[in-house]
Amino acid sequence: MITEYDTVTREVRAKAKSMCSPERFEHILRVERLAKRLSSIHGIDSSGVGLAAVSHDMFRDQAEDELMRLAISFGIDMTEMERVAPVLLHGKVAALYLKEEYGVDGDVFQAVYWHVSGIPGMSTTGKILMISDIAEEGRDFSEALHIRETAEVDLEKTFVDVIRLKITWAVESDSLLLPETVWTWNELHGGASHVFN
Numbered sequence: 001m002i003t004e005y006d007t008v009t010r011e012v013r014a015k016a017k018s019m020c021s022p023e024r025f026e027h028i029l030r031v032e033r034l035a036k037r038l039s040s041i042h043g044i045d046s047s048g049v050g051l052a053a054v055s056h057d058m059f060r061d062q063a064e065d066e067l068m069r070l071a072i073s074f075g076i077d078m079t080e081m082e083r084v085a086p087v088l089l090h091g092k093v094a095a096l097y098l099k100e101e102y103g104v105d106g107d108v109f110q111a112v113y114w115h116v117s118g119i120p121g122m123s124t125t126g127k128i129l130m131i132s133d134i135a136e137e138g139r140d141f142s143e144a145l146h147i148r149e150t151a152e153v154d155l156e157k158t159f160v161d162v163i164r165l166k167i168t169w170a171v172e173s174d175s176l177l178l179p180e181t182v183w184t185w186n187e188l189h190g191g192a193s194h195v196f197n
Contacts, residue, residue: 030136
């Protein structure tokens with residue numbers, strides 16, 4: 001487990017810039033800014049949160065066959081949904097890249113690995129990442145503004161709002177609803193909880 005993330009963050013930020021479209025990279029930087037601000041407000045170490053933010057979408061613009069290849073090389077046991085929509089793998093691939101290249105584990109690894117869906121037992125770092133991903137300043141829909149505002153006051157309530165929004169989007173757009181998101185919703189509402197690492 002590494003404790004100093006600043007050097008790794010600089011290297012990963014540069015790699016993300018080389019791998020992503022300009023628009024995607026700007027999104028990553030906005031997520032990093034919001035995540036660091038929220039970590040400061042809530043007394044969380046900003047270096048781990050910053051690393052999670054700069055790495056979360058670094059593989060998001062890779063072609064589907066490349067994501068599948070990387071997932072296989074990292075030993076990811078792909079779900080049927082991930083086989084149908086390989087873009088869902090980008091967080092898991094990024095987390096395993098961080099682990100293999102830099103020894104990143106713990107909360108930062110979990111945050112990046114599960115940021116697409118959420119997971120029961122999500123760390124505070126993971127919650128900040130998911131909140132920042134949906135609510136960074138480039139997001140101009142009304143829910144994003146509401147989430148940005150409430151996140152400064154109550155991370156836990158805001159995380160519930162993020163999971164609700166993910167479920168609502170999936171239903172309204174007739175998209176895949178990931179089981180991990182449902183499990184997270186149920187945990188947040190007192191249902192059975194399974195902690196995943």
